[in-house]
Amino acid sequence: MEDLDFLKKICEVDAPSGREDWLYSIIEDGFKEFGNITMSKMNNICIHKKGKSSSKIMIMAHADEVFLMVNEISKEGFLKFKAVGIDPKSLVSQEVVIHGKERIKGIVALKPAYEDKDKNKIKMENLYIDTGYNFEKLNDLVNIGDYITLKRNMSQLLNENICGKAVDNRASIAAMYICAAELKNVTSDLDVYFVCSCQEEVGHRGAGMASYEIKPDIGIAVDVTFDGGMFGDTDRENKLGEGPVICIGPNIHSKLKNRIIETADRHNISYQVEVEPGNTGTDAWDIQTAVGGIPTLLISIPIKYMHTSVEMVNLGDIRNTGRLLARFIQELKENELEGLFCF
Known part of the structure; x- marks a missing residue:
């Protein structure tokens, strides 16, 4: 499958924090049909898909690996x-x-x-x-x-599970790829910026850089989160194969959170929720407080064995994350933003 081939390519390339440029040629080759691609001085890679209005939504997944x-x-x-x-x-x-x-x-x-x-x-x-x-x-x-x-090649396991190195967070870049493909023949109201951010693993530094450069009206961080099973974080209920995880907490804009849950329900896209009362430890933390404040969402893909050479995710979760993002963007209208941002 095309999306699996893309995921395999980006996971098997080496791109540690500070050398995200080593991933650029594959991102450029994969996303070139979806928008204009640029790379910043500090290696944030951005794909810009023009919309009907001047309002902007930024979807971000970090490119670097441990x-x-x-x-x-x-x-x-x-x-x-x-x-x-x-x-x-x-x-x-x-x-x-x-x-x-x-x-x-x-x-x-x-x-x-x-x-x-x-x-x-x-x-x-x-x-x-x-x-x-x-x-x-x-x-x-x-x-x-x-x-x-x-050094690890990707392996396919049973039940659409795959494992390998750098799945954190190339799985989320693959979800953005699926989202961009879903929107290929759609002109959304909002300008869409897909960002492969730099240096997340050393303090989500690229998130702030990109937020100040793009100045989006809405920011969505896409990352991985711990599964709640054996060898996982037993304080969580996240499970591989049961859909993207929508975060709830002060780092997350409550009306946008409600809106994306409504979108998932309307399109029968399975999802999970998790509570983060403090720092989410993701790019969402820095997006939210940039440029005077950006209404922010965090959508996560459940992962097992994070920060090892055998990180495991489910392909269905990746695809449903991409589909959910695409439906959310496609249905969002510029004239709704003021009402969404008012508490």
Whole structure:
């Protein structure tokens, strides 16, 4: 299927925070038929689809993925590293790619249990990367500060579930792709800006940048959220395969939230809800307070095993997220905005 092929492509490309430009050519190739594509100085990628009015809606999904960085090259020929957003337990025995002067494959290694007296405590400082090179060769190819990304191809599992690395948040970019395809032959009232934002994993920094540049009337962040099953967040009730998750809380504009729920009900699109009484930890947090305040929604795709190399989502959830966004945009009229924004 076309949307699955697109998802596979964007998940298997490496684009850590600060190097979202490595994803640009695939985004450009995928979205070029839907609007005008530009990239900002800090790597926010924007697809602009012109509407009938001057009012604007911004749909945002972050492009960056969690990553490692080289911070030491040992005389024995191993790499030490620092991590962003990754649990050390999930790194043991994983394949990685070091982005030095050339792409170098490596494995994350740990002392065998029979040699490690502290074997039950896996700490980042006890992990190292083995490339097979000696110090001289490694020192020639790798610099301190070079990026390291997880190496994993996407796998299809049962019941339309898929897993791989960087599914957070390329699944949401795939949902935007589906939304854009649904709107391809539709001219909406509002200008639509699809944004693949930069540096979310290091503090959702691209969200503020794009919000100030575009100045949208409405902002919708699309991200992933923890499932509530085994090994998930048992305080939540989110389940893979039961639809997009609509967030409720002070980060979310209550009238827009009601409107998108009505849209889902009207079109028989299954959805779930979750409560976030504080910081949602997503681009929505920064969109809301930019440019004097932007009415904001957060729509999430349930995910298992977040920030590992085997992040799992359901294709039906991705497609329903795209469909819901498309119906919401298609039915929204400029003359409704004033009433929607008034409490």
